[in-house]
Amino acid sequence: MSKTLILGASGGIGSALAAACAAKGEEVLHLSRSVDGFDITDEASVARHLGALEGPFRRVVVATGALEIDGAEPEKTIKAIEAKAMMDQFALNAVGPALVLSHAHDLLPREGRSVFAVLSARVGSIGDNKIGGWISYRSAKAAVNQVVHTASIELKRTHKEAVCVALHPGTVATAFTEKYLGRHPAVQPEEAARNLLAVMDGLSVCQTGQFFDWAGKEVPW
Template sequence: MRALVVGASGGIGRAVADRLEGQGAAVTRLSRREDGLDLTDAPGLARLMGALEGVYDQILVTTGALELNGVPPEKSLRSLDPAVMAAQFALNATGPALVLQHSLRLLPKDRPARFAVLSARVGSIGDNALGGWYSYRAAKAALNQLIHTAAIEIARSHPQAVVVCLHPGTVQTPLTAKYAGSHPAVSPDQAADHLLAVLEGLTPADSGGFFDWQGKPVPW
């Protein structure tokens, strides 16, 4: 099996890539640290993705950020900043969608293929009872819609493909260190095991869905 991990220098991304290699997969890693990966740089992303050859049975996008440039999630409408909102959308929604756009030619059409992005439960509109975190929530909700919409189109050309959003739970990474609070957190290695097990258990009938680390559907 060949796998591509986008964002492989992050806590979850590195653990996912290591786990896949431990399972015998040939893994290609793309990261900011090693390759200059920047999901907000569309031409640069196109060059990186365009240099890849062959087909990949699994592609996982493990990028994302809760804070950008040291700006914490908003607690109220008074804190909304258009530039912060645009940056959140660029990294957490537009960027992964562009990765999927460039991945179409890399996914096999004649056998099972899996493409997954890391979303977040806070991007669920139906599960939002606390408010706050406007930009991050909205960006993840937009990501969910983009992936759901793309899955419908991709099913026509890749009938055995699974294209999904995954919620990893609270993971012990710099992303969540300041915000985990009393939520139980798992290590990146545990999160990788959970995510890969969920992804392996999904079928084309699940494509376009949003699932948590236990494999349970998350409401839109």
């Protein structure tokens, strides 16, 4: 039975992904802060939790993240930047996934196809940004895209069939987006999970290191 690891599995998308993978017959292991004390922003916590796992995993998904941290809403303008709010965004949305990716070589099999996916966001695309705003969140997601791309280059030197990508799940109706749903059409977490799994399962090794949306379309950096 293929083994899958979902990080951030207590969130809307993470829990839906865990359920969808289990429905496909995959053996699913999951970690979250609220249930397991897994703190992706803490290097020691990441090392301890990931080091205790028995792999390898054919699928690893980092589904952690937040649009608001400690009540700090996305900035409407660069004039609203606050250092702590920006650092918090980077810690959770960029540094955290990087810490997990530092363990990717041990989590994934060296032989055979595997997928390591990090949930990013289209607003992290520099090329797609036409309206400004949301500086901290955008910047953190742009940073994690670079982390994923760089890690994929290093990973393929030893894991020839590993696919390491950033994925945009679309706007999903969760607590994460509740205050912003009026601006964009949203799908339920279960549909988002099905879409993301279809993309992951359809990727080839030559697409490693890239950024895709929920429909499998490449997103510009």
